[in-house]
Amino acid sequence: MKIDLTKIPPGGKRINFSLEPGWWKPDFDEDRIVGLDSPLSARLKIYLAGEKIVVDGFLSVRLLLRCDRCLETYSKDLTTDFRIYLSMFPFNGEAEVELLENDLNLDFIDDNFLDLDQIIKEQLILNLPMKTLCTKDCKGLCPICGCNLNTGSCSCQSRYETLGNVS
Numbered sequence: 001m002k003i004d005l006t007k008i009p010p011g012g013k014r015i016n017f018s019l020e021p022g023w024w025k026p027d028f029d030e031d032r033i034v035g036l037d038s039p040l041s042a043r044l045k046i047y048l049a050g051e052k053i054v055v056d057g058f059l060s061v062r063l064l065l066r067c068d069r070c071l072e073t074y075s076k077d078l079t080t081d082f083r084i085y086l087s088m089f090p091f092n093g094e095a096e097v098e099l100l101e102n103d104l105n106l107d108f109i110d111d112n113f114l115d116l117d118q119i120i121k122e123q124l125i126l127n128l129p130m131k132t133l134c135t136k137d138c139k140g141l142c143p144i145c146g147c148n149l150n151t152g153s154c155s156c157q158s159r160y161e162t163l164g165n166v167s
Helices: 101-105 116-126 156-165
Strands: 002-004 013-019 033-036 040-049 052-066 073-088 106-109 113-115
Touching (some): 052 116
Parallel strands (some): 073 106
Antiparallel strands (some): 002 113, 013 040, 033 052, 052 073
8 A cells, every 4th residue: 555645744643454364475485474364453553753754553363473483373463553754865976975963863764655564564574573483492303304393293303412422
């Protein structure tokens, strides 16, 4: 969904919408977010603050995630508030543009349209924990045979220990 930033009224623009689970498309096969397990609910307010554009948002969704230890898919609720500041890209024909310290809090856009899909995707990814685990005591995969140690056991561990004790 694209928003024309030239048509933002002085009091700002409020947008409430829902995205169906089929909306999510992973960027690559190893993406930790496999998909949406429920519709995504979004409430946004877009307004001007001086020369900057501010997007205040609220997202609520149930995500399908891939566990970092066992690689199984599991569901997790995610609810988040966010605020981002946008500015028109300061490119004026030079090959490199030096950003000032105040610019480091900003995202830059290079046209008059705001891609809400990209902002929502970014916020979902930023609000995931560093390591996504199906359970806090997930046993992961056997490093030798790849067996999911949460659902079964293998004899590799005893063979590995036996091989490790041989001098």
